[in-house]
Amino acid sequence: MKKLLLTLVGFGALFGLASCNDNPDDTTSTGSEFDSTKKITVYTRDKESGTRDGFFTAIGHSEAKSDNTLLAPGAATATSNGDMMSKVKADEYGIGYASLASVMEDDGVKGLKFNGVEATNESVVDGTYKLSRNFNYVVRKDEDMSENEALMVYAFTKYMFSREGMSLVSANDGILTTSLNDLDSWNDIKASDDKVKQALAIEEKVTINLGGSTSVEKIAEALTKSFKGLVPNFVASHNHTGSGDAFKYTQGEQKDEAGKLHIGFLSRELEASETVAEGTSGMICKDGIVCIINPENDLLEDADSALLWDIFSGKITTWADVK
Secondary structure: OHHHHHHHHHHHHHHHHHHHHOOOOOOOOOOOOOOOOOEOEEEEEOOOOHHHHHHHHHOOOHHHHOOHHHOOOOOEEEOOHHHHHHHHHOOOOEEEEEEHHHHHHOOOOEEOEEOOEOOOHHHHHOOOOOOEEEEEEEEOOHHHOOHHHHHHHHHHHHHHOOHHHHHHHHHOOOEOOOOHHHOOOHHHHHHHOHHHHHHHOOOOOEEEEEEEOOOOHHHHHHHHHHHHHHOOOEEEEEEOOOOHHHHHOOOOOOOOOOOOOOEEEEOOOOOOOOOOOOOOEEEEEEEEEEEEEOOOOOOOOEEOHHHHHHHHOOOOOEHHHOO
């Protein structure tokens, strides 16, 4: 009887194992092949995102940057590049888009080529990789700031474009379009620029509010930390809530409301409706945008604008339909 019982138990275990392995819906990490019959999960960014603007503009559908009804039904929203990366890493059937810098720093997602070109710093600068955008800034007009605020903002922007400032931009994933050797050093700037000298002579703490793009936040925080070491009375207050708030809270209708900014950052271009005063805005550096999928997905390596739009608009709904 004991021998018979052991035999039955062993048979039951083998039967259970076979049943588990034969389950066609089991797509957990058991070494099973990617199931192309599964529905594509589309991930996008919120409507204030410069990354979203840059992505849909680059693939020829800028109207989708602010209209969720044009996207696949049920498209999920990621709140930042980091959140987008996390969502696609956790979803074998997901697809989204993120900053090149984010993709380069994390091998947990698979970046797609665009029109046969891999996203690299070099291909973004030389223009062969077309999914790219500029990182820009805008500042308040002098008349909307105190004299000390205006001087500090001026000095900070001069530092941002110094050799030391652009070195920090590069070290924090910004793609430079100018050689560092062609830029003035901070020592040369502060020795020759009278307004910078005035800013350095300020004897009271001056708080400067910075915000806008979350994609530029890392660069902005690195710059303010370094600048604080050079100008002790400079105090930075960061509140990055999206590119859409950069103009709104510096020179837009809400410039004097709660959340007002002295310096706003954008990971997109200024809209035609965002008219800024001369000399108050400019480009800091460039960045690439990469369409990303889960590493378990072996169906796609490269994509063009038409395919990406078919996926993100919901025309293609399953991975089996991706050609």
